[in-house]
Amino acid sequence: MIGRLNHVGIAVPSIDAAKATYRDLYGVPESAMTETRELPAQGVRFAFVNVANSQIELIEPLGAESPIRKFLERNPNGGQHHVCFEVEEIYAARDAMLAKGAAVLNEPRIGAHGTPVIFIHPKNSNGVLIELMETPKAARA
Amino acid sequence: MIGRLNHVGIAVPSIDAAKATYRDLYGVPESAMTETRELPAQGVRFAFVNVANSQIELIEPLGAESPIRKFLERNPNGGQHHVCFEVEEIYAARDAMLAKGAAVLNEPRIGAHGTPVIFIHPKNSNGVLIELMETPKAARA
Numbered sequence: 001m002i003g004r005l006n007h008v009g010i011a012v013p014s015i016d017a018a019k020a021t022y023r024d025l026y027g028v029p030e031s032a033m034t035e036t037r038e039l040p041a042q043g044v045r046f047a048f049v050n051v052a053n054s055q056i057e058l059i060e061p062l063g064a065e066s067p068i069r070k071f072l073e074r075n076p077n078g079g080q081h082h083v084c085f086e087v088e089e090i091y092a093a094r095d096a097m098l099a100k101g102a103a104v105l106n107e108p109r110i111g112a113h114g115t116p117v118i119f120i121h122p123k124n125s126n127g128v129l130i131e132l133m134e135t136p137k138a139a140r141a
Numbered sequence: 142m143i144g145r146l147n148h149v150g151i152a153v154p155s156i157d158a159a160k161a162t163y164r165d166l167y168g169v170p171e172s173a174m175t176e177t178r179e180l181p182a183q184g185v186r187f188a189f190v191n192v193a194n195s196q197i198e199l200i201e202p203l204g205a206e207s208p209i210r211k212f213l214e215r216n217p218n219g220g221q222h223h224v225c226f227e228v229e230e231i232y233a234a235r236d237a238m239l240a241k242g243a244a245v246l247n248e249p250r251i252g253a254h255g256t257p258v259i260f261i262h263p264k265n266s267n268g269v270l271i272e273l274m275e276t277p278k279a280a281r282a
Contacts, residue, residue, distance in 0.1 A: 001168025005195040008149055008224055012267045021266055025241055026226070027142025051226065053194045054146040058267075078268035080221035083149055085167070085192065100166055125162055126153045126199075127219035 001096065002085035006113075006133050007048065007055040011071045012078035015047050015060045022049045022056070038062055039112060046112050057084070057112065082119070084131035090116040093132050108134075142237065143226035147254075147274050148189065148196040152212045153219035156188050156201045163190045163197070179203055180253060187253050198225070198253065223260070225272035231257040234273045249275075 012018040015036050022028040032050040039046065043066030049056040059081060061068040071081060087093040090108045097104050103121035111117035111133060120130040153159040156177050163169040169190055177188040184207030190197040200222060202209040212222060228234040231249045238245050244262035252258035252274060261271040 002192060004193040005146070005149070005197075008146070008221075010267060010269055018267045025238070025243060025261075025265060026271075051143060052145040056146075056224075075268050077264065079263075080149075080224065080269055083197075083221065097166070102166060120166075122220075123218065124166060126151060126159045127216050128151055128221055130167075 001093070002087060002132070003135065004086045005054055006084040006086050006131075006135065007057045008080060009057045009059055009082040009084060009129075009131065010078060011059050011061075011068050011075070011081040013060070013072055013076070015045060015058045018058045018078070019047065019049070036060075037112075042109075043067055044112075048112075082129040082131050084117075084133050086135035087132045088134070088137070090118060090132065090134040093134075094118050097132075142234070143228060143273070144276065145227045146195055147225040147227050147276065148198045149221060150198045150200055150223040150225060150270075150272065151219060152200050152202075152209050152216070152222040154201070154213055154217070156186060156199045159199045159219070160188065160190070177201075178253075183250075184208055189253075223270040223272050225258075225274050227276035228273045229275070229278070231259060231273065231275035234275075235259050238273075 019033055028049055034048045036045055036047040043063050045060040045062045047058050059068055094104055102124040105119040108116040108118055115134045117131055117133045122129045160174055173191040175189045177186055179186050184204050186201040186203045188199050200209055235245055243265040246260040249257035249259055256275045258272055258274045263270045
């Protein structure tokens with residue numbers, strides 16, 4: 001049911017500093033990183049670092065109510081925040097998760113890639129917050 | 142310099158239970174999971190869950206001195222432990238990391254995939270423990 005590992009989400013105090021890490025320490029060119037954008041409704045700024053087969057999503061809190069703030073209080077330097085897998089159809093995935101008793105944290109909403117996403121509570125997946133992201137078939141081939 | 146995102150490492154109290162999560166909740170067939178094996182020198186049991194483009198590495202403590210035990214004390218249900226990127230040549234990668242002032246946590250040693258690996262301290266990468274894994278060129282194509 002899950003497809004590709006679309007990205008690993010990493011919460012950071014500063015996207016600019018994190019981009020510099022991937023550029024200066026790990027040799028990822030700026031051209032492989034997206035511009036930093038904002039999702040105010042979700043309280044985040046974000047950017048993607050592209051590697052050959054997947055992406056790192058850098059996430060920074062936006063606004064006082066950002067859910068990322070609490071994470072950074074516990075992990076002041078940043079840390080791995082979630083893992084995102086692609087699914088074919090988000091409502092089918094949501095229904096399948098609910099039917100299996102998983103805690104789906106939100107109604108499908110538009111995520112950082114412009115397609116609908118849901119999050120599954122870490123208690124259902126060995127302490128890992130899982131994002132499921134609807135992905136057009138062409139992008140999954 | 143870094144290549145593919147080879148895997149995301151997830152520390153879990155029980156690999157068997159975690160395999161069941163990926164099978165029963167996320168629909169990954171048993172045939173896409175490796176047998177659970179041991180690396181006694183590193184104090185871990187491990188197995189890989191294959192997805193279309195990458196892998197999840199499940200890691201369980203092995204022995205009283207396992208470095209995974211402390212992680213699980215802080216995260217009793219498990220959690221994201223490291224991100225592994227492929228590199229062409231481990232000694233070149235090690236030397237480049239040291240030249241840039243990063244804290245390389247070990248001499249290159251044989252990892253779960255049978256090729257040499259090093260780990261970079263989380264303080265150098267926004268709180269994320271990074272594994273660099275030498276990968277034969279054919280496997281990176």
